[in-house]
Amino acid sequence: MTASTVVLLAAASLTSAFGSQARDVKVLRTEKTPRGERTLTAAPLATWQTDGIVWSVEYARGVVYVGGTFDNVRPPGAKPGRKQVARKNFAAFDALTGKLLPCAHSFTKGAGTVRALKASRDGKVLYVGGSFDRVDGTGVSSATALNTADCSLRRDFRPAVAAPVRAIETTDTTVYLAGDFTVVDGQERRRVAAFSRSGTLLPFKADVDGPVRAILAASDRGQVLVGGKFHHVNGQPEQALVSLSPTTGSTVKSFHDWLPERSAVTSLTRNGDRFYLGAEGEGTGIFDGRIAGRLSDGTMVWKDTCLGATQDVVVYKGVLYSASHAHYCGLTPGGFPDGPRRHFLAESVSDRSILHWFPDTDDGIGEGVGPRTLVMAGNVLWAGGEFTAVNGRPQQGLTRFGTGPGDTAPQAAPRLTARRTHAGKVTLAWRATWDRDDAELTYRIYRDGVLVASPKRRSVEWDRPDMTYTDSVPPGSHHRYTIAATDGRHTTHRSEPLDVTA
Template sequence: MTTWQTNGIVWSIASARGVVYVGGSFDSVRPPGAQRGEGEVPRKNFAAFDAATGRLLPCAPSFTAGPDNSVRALKTSPDGKVLYVGGSFGRVDGTGVANAAAIDTAGCSLRKDFRPPVQATVRAVDVTDDAVYLGGDFQAVGGRTREHLASFSRTGALLPFKADIDQPVLAVLAAPDHGRILVGGDFHRVNGAAEAALVALDPGTGSTVASFPGWIPRSGVGVKTLTRDGADFYLGAEGRGTGLFDGRIAGRLSDGKLLWKDSCQGATQALAVYQGVLYSATHAHNCSQTPGGFPDGRRQHFLANSVRDGRILHWFPDTDDGIGESNGPRALAMAGGILWAGGEFTTVNNRPQQGLTRFSAGPGTAVPEGTPVMRAATNRAGRVELTWRATWDRDDAELTYLIERDGRRVASPKKRSTWWDRPEMTYTDSVAPGSRHRYTIAVSDGTTTSPRSQPLDVTVAGG
């Protein structure tokens, strides 16, 4: 879908009340299809868009004056009235803040009551009806010790909630309906006990209520993202070394039971769940041990898993690695059935598109990836054997191959294929011995059809 672009990295996306909010490290946005420098509109690390049409909105507070000068985390309140913002910034427009702030969504105005003095970068935010949880690099809030995680009232007062966490928190998932706050990050110890990158804490006190032994290796792996649907939760990991766990895990919120775990290699940066599908921003390059997966080779920057069993589904839009750390996409959010994605990328599906894109939940409109080249064998009287290699489609596994002889349809064989498995196909046509014919082929995914191939002229063997 056509989408505005940024001139830098998008780190986080959130939505509420028909608006999509985008935060990152960028100075401007530009229209769909525009090249860098064309039609640039100033936006300092924050932009807002109409969730349905993608139109750029005037809501444009500037987040500046931080060591890293970026917006790293966005989360709206359950009622959608307030957008909570975390990152590395010291000012919102002309007002001094300290790495966290809140925006009233109705008027796009900075709230006066939520300005906690957070000592260092905020990388994760989640919100309940009663509290705002911030996670990140910080070790103090307003001179009071808070080791990488803190809780505030909705009006900015620091709450007694306290947990001792030895390394940065990168993801927070509030589940007060199950009496816990899930926390993920780069840590190894929480509240004096060994915890490998994932822990569940009491939402009021910060004491540990559940551990997840064996889920994550004890070193070299961090939890980058957490999300939920109903009674289950999902995490995405990043391994810092060859062969370390990079994939996704599904667990049950009520008792912490592991439901499934994939084994893809290539770090997971963000997750979004919608109608039984877990979407991920990743750079997976080897999913050979995961059902529906692919062998080691090229990077695939988006994946979709079935929430039921973790099987990889046939949904393969892609980006390049892009700028920065060259990880491609880094943020996902579902808004009104449209999946928004942001990150470091500069192309989407091999076409220029920087920083931001979106995908419809309905049938894809892109044509299958290429038209086959046919070959013909005519060594039998009255027979033409056509051979070609199957192509593939980004969101349809089974394609229909439309074969025409002399401008009239003669066959429509179907075949399943993927970008890593494109089988050879054949069709044998019966015609008059010694006759001459012209063949073409096109490919349909049921919604769109590729251009027809160059004609193949054939003289049939005589009797």
């Protein structure tokens, strides 16, 4: 055993221990909604960065794995090109601390990109897909697997896939690959294929006429959901979503009229009998948002009406988090009018209401869609994508959000004006500010440095109400007023003073 192997094994052991801690992290602070859901904080935790696009993130046994199109990673806060560590399209991080781990392989040739990561149900194996022909010095063909215990490349799972793999799903016995391919191991497999965990191609076979971008196995419901950019499956019209037999690939359920012709399913996730999908479309009359359905009978539970493509969805404690670039959700409860892109959303799984959780990124590089992929690692949401800034500050490729502490502060102190003064009365006016993860803020009003009032009001970025406060003072007296906004943990600086004569 080499010295580097000893270091790697030690790191794997440590991260397993850290992983158990991550799963037991106590909820220190989250925003509780009127319906009782609690969102994560909107303040990002310190996170390593990439110098390119992150297409997939996955969590297993205390480690978060990252795949994409990049050459290097760099520490939190480091500027592009500074303090870089070589990682060719694949990297691993401690899920709790965020520390870079020595688990590293170089995925190259072909398009040289990792598009899909999925752990086995027991967390012992990490399956990797994309468009690559080599892992370090070993020849592969767009799919392979690693042992999570020591980060070693497995010898048994090396299918020959003739085109990019875009999604992977696992059960206790089966590994499903999905993507653009039509041939696997020399046999026809049109966009989806199934393997034993040891890499043997299984009889499962479906005829899908377009790329598959998401796959979700529900063996206990006797089905595998497949989503993507297709119109027909097994010779029948199936727009972007279909349910297949886990063993044969025959059609089990159809979802007619769920999605229009120019929309595609980008992501699928499950919580009990519910499944959730994210979609994107091009042109008019498309669907870009999220749908909740029931696995048991294939019925739709709800459908939001947001515009701005959804790239990924994940459920955590009654909240559906999504990576998107939504710019209009005006017809969805809690939604917003048409305006700037909002790259993260949180919705109640019970009624699709948009919750008060608004961290944000820029559009970034590549296609300019911001975040592309999400995974929950214990109590922490990891997100990867094309972005180069989070909440207005430089941060490229990766970010993460926890349950606290470190939530965001109100955006700025309001500006006071004197609406009127008469007979010993001073009426102050200001416009409410807003906070990324607290809907209700308290406004502390000071007269001559002494706190005289603390009114409260709910607000969001697109709806900041005008507020007033009338103070009683001796007629003819002179006073200096200031105001600050607080969410109970963070308080803005006091405003510029306003001098008033009553």
